[in-house]
Amino acid sequence: DLAVPHSGSFAAELGHSTASLALSRAGQRDFGGPGDAAPVRDWEWEQRVVDGHPFHPNCRSRPGFSVAEQLAYGPEHRPVVELGLIPVPARECLVSGAWPDRLRDGDRVLVPVHPWQAAHVLKRAGAPGASGRGEGVASVSRQGVASVSRQGVASVSGEGALAAHPLMALRTLALPDGPHVKTAVSARLTSSVRDISLGSVAASAVLSDFGQAVAERTDGLLRITRTPAAVAAGSPDLTALLRESPEKYAGPGERVVPVAALAGTDLPRSPARLARLARLALTVGLRLLDLGVALEAHGQNLLVVLSPDGEPVRLVYRDLADLRVSPARLAQHGIPVPDVPDRMVTDDALALRRKLFGSLVAGALAGTAGSGSALRAALETAVPDLPRTDDLSALLGGPLPAKALTLMRLSPGAAGDQWAELPNPLRSGSG
Structure with missing residues (x-):
């Protein structure tokens, strides 16, 4: 009925968005009502945003995500998502900043990967699923993913993942010990595909220093969350950034x-x-x-x-x-x-x-x-x-x-x- 150029794909996205928004609202809590505990962690605030983008016509459109995957990965459904750790030889990686030792395995860099990205874009044999609501529905095998202990430290053998809480951006997640991990999710969420460009990885440390320097000219009114490390393993589809949690500035x-x-x-x-x-x-x-x-x-x-x-x-x-x-x-x-x-x-x-x-x-x-x-x-x-x-x-x-x-x-x-x-x-x- 739109009868304008490109309206076919746009109408399909609107339909997907409507169904996704209904799914989001179906799990809505009575925030601020009787018995609702105030959030303690930063990710708890983020997961209260039920309706998504306030103005985008496709505010909850997640093309390529099944209902099960939305329940497993969408922040409004409050899951715990398991990020895979894909080992890549350090010589094949572009690294900005100081990539932490706990995310290394000898001469290999362990790149955090969103399970949706691993399954649909990287086409690996598998990636971790999610626990909490929808547990098991989006899980796949874990072949080729390095393991992580309960403290979040990668081990050399076995299988496992980094447990994390998805934030509003869906592809950015909060680790239990504070840092946020921004992963590549090569799907069109709102107006653009959400991978991470190689230029963004290369510039991340420079931007952190620059942002902090200009923030210092605001008389303490602004703080910038720094990106202490970023990695790209050959393409925008296999990239990750580590970012400070905003909680640091409270x-x-x-x-x-x-x-x-x-x-x-x-x-x-x-x-x-x-x-x-x-x-x-x-x-x-x-x-x-x-x-x-x-x-x-x-x-x-x-x-x-x-x-x-x-x-x-x-x-x-x-x-x-x-x-x-x-x-x-x-x-x-x-x-x-x-x-x-x-x-x-x-x-x-x-x-x-x-x-x-x-x-x-x-x-x-x-x-x-x-x-x-x-x-x-x-x-x-x-x-x-x-x-x-x-x-x-x-x-x-x-x-x-x-x-x-x-x-x-x-x-x-x-x-x-x-x-x-x-x-x-x-x-x-x-x-």
């Missing part, structure tokens, strides 16, 4: 909550706290944009540190691979341009502003506010205290950018992001 009694999971807290119901979150996030975003760094600060990448009484006090940002950096702006502040992939580099002010405002205002803040009127009130309260920059003037004076995600799915031949313009909530009469 003080006593504090909680680190992804913005997408704030619906389970009191913050969105408090106009004053929502305004303070808007002020905090925009202050950090505008400072970095002026320096020459545009964050993709959507509700998954951006986390907020809440004080023991629920006040937003600072931010944590993860996944630096989608930053945009401006050589001209960096030079104005005496900051060297990092050695990053070309796709991340631009001096185009419109592209930089779209990256930040589309993800942060149209995405994270709008999703948290839940309505145009709540977003407008939060922004009106926050704006007088924001850095007075040309970027702020552009935000206040023009339409609000948002990724045209439906158009992108209907334009398979067009590379990169496409954009729409939404009414500006700060302009009179805007919705």
Whole structure:
């Protein structure tokens, strides 16, 4: 019925998304209700996000995943997933940073692999399954996978895996001892295939150092989760990154909550706290944009540190691979341009502003506010205290950018992001 080019595949994805969303909601808990215990670990917050991407037309579309595999690997179903460890000679690997000894076997690197990737893309004889809900339904044999002890240390013989908790990104999982593992899952989840490029692996250490350096210019308002090690074994299909847990940046009694999971807290119901979150996030975003760094600060990448009484006090940002950096702006502040992939580099002010405002205002803040009127009130309260920059003037004076995600799915031949313009909530009469 869409009757537009490429509508056939798009309609199939919509059907899959509808069924997947229904499956997700079928297992939903009464978060915040009587008897609901507050999350303790970071992955528990992430698994509260039931509906997935707030704006993508295929928010729960996971092509290539069976019902059993969704139950076994989807974070909203709260499984424990077993990551395989595939041994690869170190001479055949691109390694960035210091790959840990516990994930080595002599002269071989043990590469963490998502079981879906092992079974469907790498075509290995097998990969670990998942425990918890759906136990056994997605398991396959473990031939060729190195073993791991109960403490998560790889052994030389036998069979086993790394037990981990899937996060919102599905392919990124939290290990029990804290670090997160980002794996390659070569399936189209939302707008792109989720492998890890060789360029991202090579640049991971440089990006960590660069991100930390610019975060230090925010007077303690922003922390960056570092990527201490990354590995690629010959192709984007067999790659992995190790990343710090955001929990590292929580003080006593504090909680680190992804913005997408704030619906389970009191913050969105408090106009004053929502305004303070808007002020905090925009202050950090505008400072970095002026320096020459545009964050993709959507509700998954951006986390907020809440004080023991629920006040937003600072931010944590993860996944630096989608930053945009401006050589001209960096030079104005005496900051060297990092050695990053070309796709991340631009001096185009419109592209930089779209990256930040589309993800942060149209995405994270709008999703948290839940309505145009709540977003407008939060922004009106926050704006007088924001850095007075040309970027702020552009935000206040023009339409609000948002990724045209439906158009992108209907334009398979067009590379990169496409954009729409939404009414500006700060302009009179805007919705």
